Amino acid sequence: MENFLLLGVCFGLGLFFRRLPQFPETTPKVLNGFILFISLPALVLYHVHELKVDVTSLLPSSMPWLIFGVAVVFFLGLYKLGFLKFHTAVCLVLTAGFGNTSFVGFPLLETYLGKGSLGYGILADQLGTFMVLSFPGIILASVAMDGNWNFKTLIKRVLGFAPIYALFVAIITRQFVYPEAIKLVLLRLGDTLTPLALVSVGFMLDLRTIAGHGKVLALGLGFKLLFAPLLVYWVYSPLKEDVLLYQTIVLESAMAPMVTSTVITIEKNISPHLASLMLGIGIPISFGTTYVLNFLLKGNYI
Numbered sequence: 001m002e003n004f005l006l007l008g009v010c011f012g013l014g015l016f017f018r019r020l021p022q023f024p025e026t027t028p029k030v031l032n033g034f035i036l037f038i039s040l041p042a043l044v045l046y047h048v049h050e051l052k053v054d055v056t057s058l059l060p061s062s063m064p065w066l067i068f069g070v071a072v073v074f075f076l077g078l079y080k081l082g083f084l085k086f087h088t089a090v091c092l093v094l095t096a097g098f099g100n101t102s103f104v105g106f107p108l109l110e111t112y113l114g115k116g117s118l119g120y121g122i123l124a125d126q127l128g129t130f131m132v133l134s135f136p137g138i139i140l141a142s143v144a145m146d147g148n149w150n151f152k153t154l155i156k157r158v159l160g161f162a163p164i165y166a167l168f169v170a171i172i173t174r175q176f177v178y179p180e181a182i183k184l185v186l187l188r189l190g191d192t193l194t195p196l197a198l199v200s201v202g203f204m205l206d207l208r209t210i211a212g213h214g215k216v217l218a219l220g221l222g223f224k225l226l227f228a229p230l231l232v233y234w235v236y237s238p239l240k241e242d243v244l245l246y247q248t249i250v251l252e253s254a255m256a257p258m259v260t261s262t263v264i265t266i267e268k269n270i271s272p273h274l275a276s277l278m279l280g281i282g283i284p285i286s287f288g289t290t291y292v293l294n295f296l297l298k299g300n301y302i
Contacts (some may be wrong), residue, residue, distance in 0.1 A: 004107070006198075007104075011198055011202040028266065033258070033271065035193055035200070035263055039196065042185070046187060058127075060128065061127035063232055063236070064128030065097075071223065075092045076089050092274050094140065094270065097261075099262075100255045101252050104196045104255055108251065109251060112294040119245070120252075121248060130167075137264075138161050149163055200264065200266070203277050221281065225282065256282040261285040
């Protein structure tokens, strides 16, 4: 409940701050810069370092790769057919193709399935969602930002993504134990990600833009909140005997768009208003859709 309250307060603050002269139009850019260079790397350094990896981890972590791959084929296919503009298609891939598997995902998993599901949720988030965002996600965003495929420029963009360095450091130092003081600092810095990101998105959110994005917004949210979980339900159905694992994977696939991928989409100016709408409207709607999905899963209706 505390996470949901924080979410609402931060969105509200973002909407409120945009009305105050003390907060200029560049406010989201400053907040996003802190998130991408401080908050997210701190979280990666802590969680990836502490993560225990085994064969089972491949199952929940494979789900985000599947959804991202299908999103790329679907939305860029619509672009190739002339139904979407390129930046619109990329924006939908970077929002509908990534799930909020941690901030919204973890509290909902604990509520619906209990604390036992959080281990699988962390694997889906750290080895799945974050890894997809760090490599193919950033590459796609960089191509959209530059307008063409230039290998040297692309490498510079990827290497300019600070969390990648944090990922390498976390992997290299896994054999060493972090001092408790370092852990505390990393956690405290990482805790700033969600509130700052939600304030930033709230600042950018302008519901008046729905009129110009209504159809693509419905398309993106329909893919993320309805089609993706149905696809995952079918693909991972052989795992049904392991009830907790299976239900965790399906529910994680149904989460709203990811905060960090949305921030990156906005930061790179890839249909930023559509991106903020996908997150700002997608999160509250996902509370209802995941509740219904959980009810159907446990009632054996699907």
